Amino acid sequence: MNFDLTEDQKMVQDMVQKLAKSYEERSIDTSIDQDLAAELGANGLLGVCANPELGGSGLDLLSLAICVHELAQVDAAAAVVLAAHNALTAMNANSEAFFVDDVPAFGPGIPFSNETPFAADEGDRWTVHGTGLVANPFGAKQAAVLASTNGNVGLFLVPLQESDSQTPMGLRGANWSTVTFSGVSAECLSNNVDLKAAQTAVAAAAVGIARAGLHEGLAYASERVQFGKPLTKFQATQFKLANMATEIDAAWLMVQAAASVAAPESEATSALRFASRVANATVDEALQLHGGYGYTAEYPIERLYRDAKMFLPAQ
Amino acid sequence: MNLQPGPEQLKMQNVAREFATNTLRNTATELEKNHQFPLEQLAEMANLGLMGVNIDTKYGGSAAGVVGYSLAVSEIAMADPAVAVTMCVNNMVAEVLAEFGEGEQLDHIAEITSGRYPAGSFCLSEPGSGSDAASMQTRAVPNDDGYVLNGTKAWITSGEFAGVYIVWATVGDGGRETISAFVVDPKSDGISWGKPEEKMGQHASNTVQLSFDDVQIPKHSLLAEVGHGFKIAMMALDGGRVGIGSQALGIAKEAINVLRQSGHGQAAERLADDVRAAELLVWRAAWLKQQKRPFTKEASMAKLYASEAACRVCEAAISEMGYSATLPAQKLEKLLRDGRVTRIYEGTSEVQRIVISREVMKVSA
Ligand SMILES: Cc1cc2nc3c(=O)[nH]c(=O)nc-3n(C[C@H](O)[C@H](O)[C@H](O)COP(=O)(O)OP(=O)(O)OC[C@H]3O[C@@H](n4cnc5c(N)ncnc54)[C@H](O)[C@@H]3O)c2cc1C
Numbered sequence: 059m060n061f062d063l064t065e066d067q068k069m070v071q072d073m074v075q076k077l078a079k080s081y082e083e084r085s086i087d088t089s090i091d092q093d094l095a096a097e098l099g100a101n102g103l104l105g106v107c108a109n110p111e112l113g114g115s116g117l118d119l120l121s122l123a124i125c126v127h128e129l130a131q132v133d134a135a136a137a138v139v140l141a142a143h144n145a146l147t148a149m150n151a152n153s154e155a156f157f158v159d160d161v162p163a164f165g166p167g168i169p170f171s172n173e174t175p176f177a178a179d180e181g182d183r184w185t186v187h188g189t190g191l192v193a194n195p196f197g198a199k200q201a202a203v204l205a206s207t208n209g210n211v212g213l214f215l216v217p218l219q220e221s222d223s224q225t226p227m228g229l230r231g232a233n234w235s236t237v238t239f240s241g242v243s244a245e246c247l248s249n250n251v252d253l254k255a256a257q258t259a260v261a262a263a264a265v266g267i268a269r270a271g272l273h274e275g276l277a278y279a280s281e282r283v284q285f286g287k288p289l290t291k292f293q294a295t296q297f298k299l300a301n302m303a304t305e306i307d308a309a310w311l312m313v314q315a316a317a318s319v320a321a322p323e324s325e326a327t328s329a330l331r332f333a334s335r336v337a338n339a340t341v342d343e344a345l346q347l348h349g350g351y352g353y354t355a356e357y358p359i360e361r362l363y364r365d366a367k368m369f370l371p372a373q
Numbered sequence: 374m375n376l377q378p379g380p381e382q383l384k385m386q387n388v389a390r391e392f393a394t395n396t397l398r399n400t401a402t403e404l405e406k407n408h409q410f411p412l413e414q415l416a417e418m419a420n421l422g423l424m425g426v427n428i429d430t431k432y433g434g435s436a437a438g439v440v441g442y443s444l445a446v447s448e449i450a451m452a453d454p455a456v457a458v459t460m461c462v463n464n465m466v467a468e469v470l471a472e473f474g475e476g477e478q479l480d481h482i483a484e485i486t487s488g489r490y491p492a493g494s495f496c497l498s499e500p501g502s503g504s505d506a507a508s509m510q511t512r513a514v515p516n517d518d519g520y521v522l523n524g525t526k527a528w529i530t531s532g533e534f535a536g537v538y539i540v541w542a543t544v545g546d547g548g549r550e551t552i553s554a555f556v557v558d559p560k561s562d563g564i565s566w567g568k569p570e571e572k573m574g575q576h577a578s579n580t581v582q583l584s585f586d587d588v589q590i591p592k593h594s595l596l597a598e599v600g601h602g603f604k605i606a607m608m609a610l611d612g613g614r615v616g617i618g619s620q621a622l623g624i625a626k627e628a629i630n631v632l633r634q635s636g637h638g639q640a641a642e643r644l645a646d647d648v649r650a651a652e653l654l655v656w657r658a659a660w661l662k663q664q665k666r667p668f669t670k671e672a673s674m675a676k677l678y679a680s681e682a683a684c685r686v687c688e689a690a691i692s693e694m695g696y697s698a699t700l701p702a703q704k705l706e707k708l709l710r711d712g713r714v715t716r717i718y719e720g721t722s723e724v725q726r727i728v729i730s731r732e733v734m735k736v737s738a
Binding site for chain 2: 190191224225226227228236283284285286294338342345346349350352353354355356360363364367368370371373
């Protein structure tokens, strides 16, 4: 047994931490910074687990989770896009359909769906049917869609046409719209994908949001004085902070376990469910610690709270 | 025992329900989008008697009691929580004036109930004192003409539109024993406000920070006596918590409705238990207040449970309905954004727990 990260994993963590820090000061509730995406690409982070021969970095799933987890603490929308993009390249590791430095839109399926679209095999082609939310921060012309195929889940590349732009509760920077696929022809990349990478990476984003929530809540509670002392001196606050920290550690361990080579897909499903709940509970408490200030856009916790809500359906 | 509202109470509920259904349901989305204060809607509500539900008819009120008030607030909140909070504060200010006011102070009540004032404001919180309201920094220094007010009030609901403020301050250099309440004309020289707070929800309610900069107010501004202010505030907040509990209850009920209407009947039934518990706690607090019995503990229970249930139910509903529920078209995300603050204002959930436990321990002592 060994709970330590490898040297490689630590290096990746260090790199993303530094990169994320330099983006901390920017407004992140309206769109993902284009420079950030470029920098992620330049550092090989758009193909963390992808085959090096195709331009990927060839790292393990935990390295991807680490990247997403770090980035989510600064920009959760960017982290989820990063998670989805990398999951696509991982699911499709040996196909040339994806260029690892080009971010496609990702749509109903990863990670946001409970109304999974379905794909029909029409003999000479596949058609996709369904409706859902698509994140398209960089104006891609096609979306990668997870659709059910006779009990399996397949991955399809679907042309994007008309879509209604939407402002969901959170992760707004990912640039969302709703699309309806009514029998569009789609390219089938795989008719049976393993969702382990996607779920693990998205769960890592949820843990990152939770951690950022704890950070904000603790920072605020240490400064804010009521009844003559900082909020952190109240045992009620201390108990909250202790619960938050414990749940975050549990969630991160779940993600790390799910990322191991031996873990089955079901472990990633559990990690995502658990981390989604922890993200919501933690950020909710952290907002509460801010009192009225937490309800305003002046403090990052307001955005984190809305971001966490996008994980409600997964919990 | 009879836990059902009576005919008079249901009449008030129906008035509110009709207005909510015919008007507020149609305007809520636009008001929210434009961050627009609902002047027209508030005026119509005043005409319907909703701005002084528990106020004597001699002041233009509806005299429909606290239960009638609670039912009406929930109905309004189901359609538009932001309008409901404005209604709550208006009613609370009118009730404080009716209970503690005298002479000219009482004239403001009819201005609120008639809608000639779009709103009244309750100015207690400050940037540095929320839960610990008693550590306020605002000072009222007596002089020959009355008092000179200096200080900053934070989070003032309707502050930009109110026709009257009730402002809390310590008198002279006094400490918390001198906390007093003053009835203040918002047009007085030296009062200014900042731009509205950018809130997560309730965009159609107005929340501003008020500055009082050498504001001369007349002697008769003082409500009751010097040093009575804190008690007035706490009594007002007990009543206010019935209002906010009712608002939260309305939000929770609406979330259940959304679930039912979108074919998630089973989940709706499961979650409805939580809402029913909240409803009974809210109605009991309202009834006790109406009976003029002690209701501090029960008001805190009502507010605590209903506000927590509102958020719980909205979240469970979003989990149930999935990603489409995170979009504005489904209403749940707005209900949650609007509802989240019910766990913060008029005493946070933690403050309610402090109040409840204090009362509980009194009994065993
Ligand atoms: C939209 C909105 C409208 C409002 N309208 C009005 C209004 O019209 N008039 C008005 O006067 N005020 C108004 N308020 C202010 C509101 O009442 C305060 O925000 C609330 O009382 C909390 O105070 P605070 O924000 O200063 O938080 P704080 O008091 O700083 O609390 C921060 C956190 O610490 C916790 N805490 C504090 N003390 C303790 C303790 N002893 N033990 C454990 N935990 C503790 C709190 O529960 C909270 O979680 C409004 C607020 C909002 C957001």
